[in-house]
Amino acid sequence: MTVSPEDDAAAAEFALGTLDSSERAALAARRLREPELDQAIRGWEERLAPLAEATPPIDPPQDYLAAIEARLKTGDASAAVVMLERRLARWRAAAIGAASLAAMLAVGFVISETRRAAAPTEFVAVLQKNAETPAFVASINVETRELTVRPLAAPPQPGKSYELWIIDDKLGAPRSLGLIGTSGVTRSPRLDPYDRAVVEAATYAVTVEPPGGSPNGAPSGPPVFVGKLVPVGP
Amino acid sequence: MQAAGTEGDLVDLMRRVAAHDTKAFAELYRRTQSKLYGVVARILRRGDQSGEALQEAYVRIWEKAAEFDPAKGSPLAWMATIARNRAIDEVRRSRPVSLEELPEALEPAAEEVDPLGARDRSERLAALLDCLRGLGDDRREVVLLAYYRGLSREALARRFDKPVPTIKTWLRRGLMQLRDCLDS
Numbered sequence: 001m002t003v004s005p006e007d008d009a010a011a012a013e014f015a016l017g018t019l020d021s022s023e024r025a026a027l028a029a030r031r032l033r034e035p036e037l038d039q040a041i042r043g044w045e046e047r048l049a050p051l052a053e054a055t056p057p058i059d060p061p062q063d064y065l066a067a068i069e070a071r072l073k074t075g076d077a078s079a080a081v082v083m084l085e086r087r088l089a090r091w092r093a094a095a096i097g098a099a100s101l102a103a104m105l106a107v108g109f110v111i112s113e114t115r116r117a118a119a120p121t122e123f124v125a126v127l128q129k130n131a132e133t134p135a136f137v138a139s140i141n142v143e144t145r146e147l148t149v150r151p152l153a154a155p156p157q158p159g160k161s162y163e164l165w166i167i168d169d170k171l172g173a174p175r176s177l178g179l180i181g182t183s184g185v186t187r188s189p190r191l192d193p194y195d196r197a198v199v200e201a202a203t204y205a206v207t208v209e210p211p212g213g214s215p216n217g218a219p220s221g222p223p224v225f226v227g228k229l230v231p232v233g234p
Numbered sequence: 235m236q237a238a239g240t241e242g243d244l245v246d247l248m249r250r251v252a253a254h255d256t257k258a259f260a261e262l263y264r265r266t267q268s269k270l271y272g273v274v275a276r277i278l279r280r281g282d283q284s285g286e287a288l289q290e291a292y293v294r295i296w297e298k299a300a301e302f303d304p305a306k307g308s309p310l311a312w313m314a315t316i317a318r319n320r321a322i323d324e325v326r327r328s329r330p331v332s333l334e335e336l337p338e339a340l341e342p343a344a345e346e347v348d349p350l351g352a353r354d355r356s357e358r359l360a361a362l363l364d365c366l367r368g369l370g371d372d373r374r375e376v377v378l379l380a381y382y383r384g385l386s387r388e389a390l391a392r393r394f395d396k397p398v399p400t401i402k403t404w405l406r407r408g409l410m411q412l413r414d415c416l417d418s
Contacts, residue, residue, distance in 0.1 A: 012409040017277075017322035018380045018387050018402075024326055044409070045315045047416055049307050050359035051381050052314030054349035057268035058275050060288060065263050068292045069256065 002036045011037060015044035033222055125204050125227035126152075127164075135225040136180060136206065138164070139232075142199050145191035149180045154206075154225070156182045163209045165219060166194065168202040179213050180206065203228055244309035252299040259296060269310060270317040276347070277321040277384030287324055291317035308356060318384075325384045347382040365415035373408035376401060 003011065013019050014027050031038040121143040127136040135154035140147050149164060162182065165174040171194075180186045191199055205223035207214070214220055244265065250258030270291060275284040294316050302312050350363055366374050372394065379385045379393070387405070391398045 009406045009410070012413075013402075013405060016377065016380050016405065016409065017318070017326075017384055018390075018405055019326075020386065021326040024323070044413075045319075046306050046311075047362070047413060048381060049311035049315045050356060050362045051349055051378075052269075052273055052311050052318065053308065053356060053359050055269065055272045055276070055314070055347055055382065058272040059268050060271040060285065061281055062285070064267070064285060064289050064292075065260060068263065068289050068296075069260070071289065071293050072256070072259070072296050 003040045007037055008040055011040035012044045014041050015048055122232040123200065123229035124232055125229045127204060127206050127225040127227040129225055138204055138227065140191065140199060140229060142196045145189070145194070145199065147177060147188045147191050149186040151182045154182045157208055159211060160208050161211050161213055162206050163213050165205045165207065166202045167205055168198050170198055174205065174219055176214065176217060200229055245304050248299055248302050248309045251296060252302065263292060266310060266313060270313060273314050273317050274321040276382055277318070277325055283324055287320045288317065291320045294320070307358065322384055326386070347378070349378065361416060365412050368415055369408050369411055373404050376404050377408050380405065
């Protein structure tokens with residue numbers, strides 16, 4: 001057991017279900033990045049799970065099988081695809097949690113940006129771990145596909161590089177948008193190949209990579225900062 | 235009601251579902267739907283929410299079946315954990331406080347769960363129940379009500395007429411005591 005007693009107690013209450021919605025959401029987000037916490041929650045779920053055996057059955061009011069089958073992704077279930085889907089699912093879960101915070105936070109940054117670029121084609125995404133730690137702001141013109149990334153409070157990673165990724169269902173695996181620096185503004189033309197709709201809807205994520213970027217074109221680890229675009233201006 | 239079948243049958247079905255065998259999935263659904271609906275309906279109480287949670291749970295079971303490990307528990311316990319998590323997510327997000335105060339009479343007819351009186355027990359359940367007996371009555375009750383009915387700390391505080399921090403302490407001490415007992 002390597003989590004703190006406080007985290008262990010929270011993990012226990014997570015498994016039991018008694019955390020309130022914000023505590024639950026916070027822990028759900030943390031477990032994506034903290035394998036030990038994730039393991040603690042699973043351990044508690046396993047301890048309590050036998051209780052379900054004693055639950056008396058209730059027949060569902062209707063047969064949901066056809067409705068469920070319509071939602072299943074069938075077909076190729078090769079290990080690689082399953083792994084990829086799992087990785088994407090984790091990324092999306094992390095992104096969704098951060099997106100609403102990013103949307104709120106972005107409003108503040110946008111005010112100064114607005115005067116300069118008020119067209120509805122301008123979007124920004126705050127890339128962050130949580131509301132207290134906005135790391136980068138990505139500004140994107142969805143018409144020209146111009147991408148500009150400004151560091152806010154991204155901690156320098158000696159001997160490592162930050163790499164930016166675009167993630168969207170339509171793209172499959174995360175696609176690299178290149179390295180981003182922690183001191184100056186980074187401009188990148190790498191959004192050129194993507195549809196406007198994809199650029200607008202996508203999730204943007206930052207990973208820590210070996211110097212020079214991911215060696216194999218895929219993220220080496222989970223995202224450290226994520227965000228979604230919000231329009232600048234009215 | 236369909237019988238859940240023996241655990242061995244379910245383990246075999248889970249393996250086939252992990253390989254995305256749709257026939258096996260249909261069979262797994264038929265054998266376990268009432269059990270899982272019993273889990274989510276006791277927590278959500280509203281039929282529309284329970285039906286939705288049940289569907290989402292089976293989609294996740296399909297997606298995650300490869301992660302099931304028979305060494306760590308029964309297929310039913312694993313599936314129930316997924317279903318319960320869906321139901322808890324929903325109840326914490328959407329339930330207005332007033333609904334938690336619904337008189338019992340308004341709830342759908344659901345037998346209260348009496349795990350201590352359960353006859354068919356796996357070894358794991360028997361061990362857990364032995365440990366639950368070792369908790370004080372109040373601590374055992376809050377844990378069981380939270381597990382089976384999905385009651386929040388606030389709802390438990392009302393039911394036991396105690397402040398919320400007291401309930402939190404009962405829950406946490408109860409759970410830690412439970413773990414120490416299971417580990418011993």
